[in-house]
Amino acid sequence: MNRIVENPDKVRRAEVVVGIPSYRESDSIGYVTGKVDEGLVKFFDRKDCVIINVDNNSPDDTKQAFMGQKTRLPKLYISTAPGVKGKGRNIRNLFEAAVELGAKAIVMVDADLTSITPQWVQFLIEPLYMGHDYVIPIYVRHKYDGTITNNIAYPLTRVLYGLRTRQPIAGDFGLSGKLARAYLTEKTWDDNVSEFGIDIWMTTIAISRGFQVCQTFMGAPKSHRAKDPGAELGPMFYQVVGTIFSLAVDFEYLWKYSAESLPTNIFGFGLGVREEPPPVRVDSGRLLKSFVQGLIKHWKIWTRVIAPLNLDDLNKLQKMSADKIKVSADLWARILFDFIVAYRDRLIERSELLNALIPIYYIRTLAFVNDTRDMGTKEAEDFLEEECRIMEEEIYYLIAKWNQTPRQDGIPSIAQYLME
Amino acid sequence: MKISTVKRGSVCVVIPHVNKIDASIAVEFKKKMIDIVNAGESRLVLNLQEVDFIDSSGLGALVSVYKSAGPNGAVKLFHVKDSVRSIFELTRLDKVFGIHVSEEGAVESLE
Numbered sequence: 001m002n003r004i005v006e007n008p009d010k011v012r013r014a015e016v017v018v019g020i021p022s023y024r025e026s027d028s029i030g031y032v033t034g035k036v037d038e039g040l041v042k043f044f045d046r047k048d049c050v051i052i053n054v055d056n057n058s059p060d061d062t063k064q065a066f067m068g069q070k071t072r073l074p075k076l077y078i079s080t081a082p083g084v085k086g087k088g089r090n091i092r093n094l095f096e097a098a099v100e101l102g103a104k105a106i107v108m109v110d111a112d113l114t115s116i117t118p119q120w121v122q123f124l125i126e127p128l129y130m131g132h133d134y135v136i137p138i139y140v141r142h143k144y145d146g147t148i149t150n151n152i153a154y155p156l157t158r159v160l161y162g163l164r165t166r167q168p169i170a171g172d173f174g175l176s177g178k179l180a181r182a183y184l185t186e187k188t189w190d191d192n193v194s195e196f197g198i199d200i201w202m203t204t205i206a207i208s209r210g211f212q213v214c215q216t217f218m219g220a221p222k223s224h225r226a227k228d229p230g231a232e233l234g235p236m237f238y239q240v241v242g243t244i245f246s247l248a249v250d251f252e253y254l255w256k257y258s259a260e261s262l263p264t265n266i267f268g269f270g271l272g273v274r275e276e277p278p279p280v281r282v283d284s285g286r287l288l289k290s291f292v293q294g295l296i297k298h299w300k301i302w303t304r305v306i307a308p309l310n311l312d313d314l315n316k317l318q319k320m321s322a323d324k325i326k327v328s329a330d331l332w333a334r335i336l337f338d339f340i341v342a343y344r345d346r347l348i349e350r351s352e353l354l355n356a357l358i359p360i361y362y363i364r365t366l367a368f369v370n371d372t373r374d375m376g377t378k379e380a381e382d383f384l385e386e387e388c389r390i391m392e393e394e395i396y397y398l399i400a401k402w403n404q405t406p407r408q409d410g411i412p413s414i415a416q417y418l419m420e
Numbered sequence: 421m422k423i424s425t426v427k428r429g430s431v432c433v434v435i436p437h438v439n440k441i442d443a444s445i446a447v448e449f450k451k452k453m454i455d456i457v458n459a460g461e462s463r464l465v466l467n468l469q470e471v472d473f474i475d476s477s478g479l480g481a482l483v484s485v486y487k488s489a490g491p492n493g494a495v496k497l498f499h500v501k502d503s504v505r506s507i508f509e510l511t512r513l514d515k516v517f518g519i520h521v522s523e524e525g526a527v528e529s530l531e
Contacts (some may be wrong), residue, residue: 309446309477330487334480396483396511401476403510 009074025111039121063307088198124174135208143380197243221277238354244386294359327367441478450481462493469499
């Protein structure tokens with residue numbers, strides 16, 4: 001892959017690499033770079049460290065903001081070729097650079113963080129020196145921040161791979177050099193992974209390939225550019241969800257036989273965080289409107305994809321007022337499983353299929369907002385844990401449907417096999 | 421679809437008169453079964469002697485009934501054909517619904 005490299009400090013080796021993926025982050029990357037530098041100097045001053053901005057050739061002043069930030073440690077700028085975009089492509093450049101530099105510990109942090117502290121670098125790196133290969137942060141988030149995480153990425157990672165990793169698409173991770181090399185040779189890389197599918201791909205690969213995974217307390221709530229969950233999702237939704245579904249197809253041999261989920265090792269402890277995360281506003285009316293519009297637009301697809309048992313329950317929702325909407329965790333799980341099987345069989349063109357899921361995701365988000373309206377952060381978290389447990393119980397539905405639906409990819413299902 | 425019921429003490433024995441419980445009848449099956457639960461029968465024993473096939477939707481309907489029965493309720497199965505038993509075993513639902521050989525065994529397990 002062509003890339004643009006600026007290495008004014010002529011860095012040739014580094015034991016610790018911190019990467020900051022970016023696209024148009026000129027207003028925030030300097031702050032993040034400064035905190036990363038502080039953290040590396042304070043906690044890892046005896047190690048060779050480098051900070052790398054992996055960028056998509058941003059047309060704003062991202063590069064200048066990064067390179068111009070005063071730091072004590074060397075910096076490296078790597079960009080994809082002009083016109084080539086995607087967070088995953090940036091991160092692949094980071095993996096390649098880290099492997100070339102001989103890195104043992106690699107960390108990546110989002111460029112739009114406003115809550116990053118120097119200790120975040122410490123918390124993400126230290127577990128790597130204690131034998132872990134992949135470090136996922138735990139931080140307090142507002143109950144309505146990260147709705148793709150809460151409704152899809154977290155529960156499905158639990159259900160499918162049996163490991164409870166609370167922020168599987170956090171954007172801030174630590175990984176070993178060994179895992180970076182494994183990522184570069186992994187066969188499941190695709191176009192969605194090259195973009196926003198990268199985070200869930202990294203987490204899933206780390207779990208499914210048997211690397212040592214842990215979570216680490218970050219000590220401060222995550223604060224970044226949070227969005228109204230009802231706002232335009234754009235390609236992020238289908239890149240993330242498409243990656244989850246693709247990997248579910250690739251790794252069926254894992255989830256078919258996984259038992260109840262297990263907690264992931266946790267590094268550190270809660271640190272008594274009392275700081276509240278910044279609020280996230282939700283426009284309930286817009287979520288309901290998007291669902292009703294989606295019902296009209298995607299009804300034909302829904303009738304092909306969603307089992308009548310589930311569609312019947314879903315259809316009842318359109319007559320309810322926004323504040324009364326309930327979408328139970330078991331119904332939501334079965335609908336996701338209907339979509340996974342349809343995705344496997346390419347029943348509908350895949351991007352169209354994923355677009356048809358978005359209105360149902362909106363109504364599930366609205367239901368979560370209703371269920372947790374009067375709850376604080378901790379109560380909402382406990383509620384979500386119970387919802388995920390209920391979703392885990394529905395795995396029977398996916399297993400049965402997966403086996404009983406004739407496959408379109410030439411691989412006979414168990415039912416077909418038994419009939420022949 | 422027709423469902424008949426017989427009382428055995430505090431247990432309600434339910435016989436679905438269908439040879440398959442699949443997507444095409446799952447909605448109706450679930451509704452009729454939940455009507456039975458709502459009528460006060462939360463300890464159910466299902467006689468599946470006529471059922472040759474059950475799919476994911478049928479299982480979903482049964483699990484919904486199981487949940488509707490509440491924490492003091494129960495759903496047990498008996499006269500389960502091999503073709504049906506295999507899907508319960510594959511999905512590990514055989515551990516949720518006890519599968520019994522006879523009606524007596526299923527009823528006794530709830531008394």
